[in-house]
Amino acid sequence: MSMIEFKDVQKYYGDFHALYDINLKIDAGETVVLIGPSGSGKSTLIRTINGLEEIEEGQLEVDGFDLHDPKTDMNKIRKNVGMVFQHFNLYNNKTVIENIMLAPRLVLKRDEAENKKIAMELLEQVGLVDKANAMPSSLSGGQKQRIAIARSLAMKPKALLFDEPTSALDPEMIGDVLDVMRDIAKNSSMTMLVVTHEMSFAKAVADRVIFMADGRILEDSSTEAFFDNPKEPRAKKFLSQVEHH
Amino acid sequence: MSEFFDAFTGANLGYLMDGLGITVGVSVISVVLSLIIGSIIGIILFEKLPYFSSLVGTLNNIVRNLPLLLIIFFTYFALPQFGVHLPIFWATVVAMTGFQSAMLAEIVRGGLEAVDRGQFEGARANGLSNMQTMIHIVLPQAYKKMIPPIISQLISLVKDTSLASGIVLAELTYRGQIVYAQNSNYIVPVLLFMTIVYFLLNYGLSLIAKWFDRRLA
Numbered sequence: 132m133s134m135i136e137f138k139d140v141q142k143y144y145g146d147f148h149a150l151y152d153i154n155l156k157i158d159a160g161e162t163v164v165l166i167g168p169s170g171s172g173k174s175t176l177i178r179t180i181n182g183l184e185e186i187e188e189g190q191l192e193v194d195g196f197d198l199h200d201p202k203t204d205m206n207k208i209r210k211n212v213g214m215v216f217q218h219f220n221l222y223n224n225k226t227v228i229e230n231i232m233l234a235p236r237l238v239l240k241r242d243e244a245e246n247k248k249i250a251m252e253l254l255e256q257v258g259l260v261d262k263a264n265a266m267p268s269s270l271s272g273g274q275k276q277r278i279a280i281a282r283s284l285a286m287k288p289k290a291l292l293f294d295e296p297t298s299a300l301d302p303e304m305i306g307d308v309l310d311v312m313r314d315i316a317k318n319s320s321m322t323m324l325v326v327t328h329e330m331s332f333a334k335a336v337a338d339r340v341i342f343m344a345d346g347r348i349l350e351d352s353s354t355e356a357f358f359d360n361p362k363e364p365r366a367k368k369f370l371s372q373v374e375h376h
Numbered sequence: 377m378s379e380f381f382d383a384f385t386g387a388n389l390g391y392l393m394d395g396l397g398i399t400v401g402v403s404v405i406s407v408v409l410s411l412i413i414g415s416i417i418g419i420i421l422f423e424k425l426p427y428f429s430s431l432v433g434t435l436n437n438i439v440r441n442l443p444l445l446l447i448i449f450f451t452y453f454a455l456p457q458f459g460v461h462l463p464i465f466w467a468t469v470v471a472m473t474g475f476q477s478a479m480l481a482e483i484v485r486g487g488l489e490a491v492d493r494g495q496f497e498g499a500r501a502n503g504l505s506n507m508q509t510m511i512h513i514v515l516p517q518a519y520k521k522m523i524p525p526i527i528s529q530l531i532s533l534v535k536d537t538s539l540a541s542g543i544v545l546a547e548l549t550y551r552g553q554i555v556y557a558q559n560s561n562y563i564v565p566v567l568l569f570m571t572i573v574y575f576l577l578n579y580g581l582s583l584i585a586k587w588f589d590r591r592l593a
Contacts, residue, residue, distance in 0.1 A: 183500070206505055214501035219498075220494035234502040234504055
């Protein structure tokens, strides 16, 4: 069953054609990594999936909802599709545990004791139980991102979108965040779409790799096929550049 | 020196204190109303609703660029021409509230705009509605930033109630003028008295603000 399906999607910023003829199908439970040079439209694409960016043409179906239909209630999609941002976007005015508990309380009307229990389990999962009552401003970037992941997981979403989750982190923080993501990919049936430059992560957990440039999807291959034998010259060039790091 | 205190006969002092009561009454009612109305207008301006926000924005700009005294004259002298008769106290409250709401609306709009875009996106992506995002995430952060400018605006509201002496509202400044008109020896003591009273009133307000600021920080 497809969780996310793009059909001939076009997206413009004024005259700039940001997404060009996007056709893409992601099945429930798949882990897909989206890579490409900066400015290729990866973030724009992932942000259309939960309606943070609107599409101008084509069809985009997420969890059975048509996103191009103005009557679609975006909140229903967002309830089931979480997002982890490059800059974390934790609620600055709430403690860590409140960051995790707020949306389940307001949106899912989850029972308070249950809500707390789930939040503590998630803090355990990301290894930050001792930070439950800390304010986000007192955390390191890596800790913030692990809390942001826990916050998304608390909604028990069907799909989780990661928009360059490690790009704003100091190198020594990246490993902890990737470990948490790897754990989710291996141990849950969640659909994951990850925009990243972490090739080792892509190799280790992705079922498929999508390569984008200039607003187009240039290659959509299984992970092995992509890394062993990329078809597109631009993908080859990109891989050789990032692997030289 | 004894002459200095002659101004403060029991009758004069009582008369001035009653004026202070009216000043405080106008101030408190106007502060509460303008905080509510100013916040609503500020949110409307921030949300950029088609047509409506720019209409409200234009009206708001007109009000903000008028002298407050003109607005007071308008609510007291001009509204009756349109069949709206307000008692002098309420004419002042309406004028103060209208003017201060317009000023506060700009502060609220600016405060909302100063909140990081990521806070909205994080909340909306987390499943919160626009309203829930505003109430739980954005407004609390915006108000925290807005406390100093809001307080200085409210202090100017309290001071500006003295303009209502222009329509003969018997508030503190008007009554002060009445008292020192009796005897020119009273001018300095009465003005000094008013100075101290206005200062204490506004300094008290800024202390309350500091307390709020510390509690929210």
